Amino acid sequence: MGAEARIKELGLTLPAPPKPLGNYVPGVRVGNLLFLSGHGPIRIEGNPSARGKVGRDLSTEDAYKVARDVGLNLLGSARALLGSLDRVKRVVKVLGMVNAVESFGEQPKVINGFSDLMVEVFGENGRHARSAVGMGSLPAGIPVEIEMILEVSAPVAAKARKPARAARASSRKPKRRR
Numbered sequence: 001m002g003a004e005a006r007i008k009e010l011g012l013t014l015p016a017p018p019k020p021l022g023n024y025v026p027g028v029r030v031g032n033l034l035f036l037s038g039h040g041p042i043r044i045e046g047n048p049s050a051r052g053k054v055g056r057d058l059s060t061e062d063a064y065k066v067a068r069d070v071g072l073n074l075l076g077s078a079r080a081l082l083g084s085l086d087r088v089k090r091v092v093k094v095l096g097m098v099n100a101v102e103s104f105g106e107q108p109k110v111i112n113g114f115s116d117l118m119v120e121v122f123g124e125n126g127r128h129a130r131s132a133v134g135m136g137s138l139p140a141g142i143p144v145e146i147e148m149i150l151e152v153s154a155p156v157a158a159k160a161r162k163p164a165r166a167a168r169a170s171s172r173k174p175k176r177r178r
Contacts, residue, residue: 003085014076018042026077034150039073040142051141055104066144067113089151090125097145099138107132
C-alpha cells in the first residue's frame with residue numbers, strides 16, 4: 001500500500017505547508033534526496049499550536065503529541081514539493097530538537113511521536129537514522145522542531161517529442177543546390 005492510501009486509511013489530514021518564517025525555502029531537492037527545513041507545530045496563520053518548555057510547561061506525553069503534529073506538517077510540505085508522498089522511497093535522517101528545561105533527558109521519547117508516525121505511514125521504509133537533542137529555546141517558543149531528509153523517486157518523465165516544426169523539417173528531403 002502506498003503512503004497516500006495509508007494516510008487515507010489512518011484518517012490523517014495533512015495541513016497545507018506554512019509560509020517560511022524567514023529567508024529560506026521549505027525544502028530542497030538534490031538528486032534523489034529531499035532535504036526538508038526544520039518544521040514546528042506552526043499552522044498557515046503562522047501561529048504555533050503549542051508553546052512552552054518540555055519538563056515545565058508540557059509533559060513528555062504532551063510533547064510526543066506535538067512531535068507527531070510536526071510530522072504531519074513535514075509530510076504536508078513533502079507532498080506539496082513532490083506532488084505525492086508515494087514518491088518517497090524512505091525516510092533517511094531526522095534531527096529532532098526539543099525545547100526543554102536543562103534537567104530534561106527524555107528527548108528520544110518526545111521525538112518518537114514523529115518517528116512512530118513515519119513508520120505508520122511508510123512502514124519499514126519510515127525507520128530512519130535520527131538525532132534527538134535538547135535546546136535552550138526554539139523559535140516562537142515552540143516545544144519541538146524537526147527536520148528530515150527523504151529519499152525520493154524521480155518524477156515520471158514525459159516522453160520526449162520533437163517539436164512539430166523540427167519533426168517536419170527532418171522528414172523533408174534536402175533541397176538541391178544548383
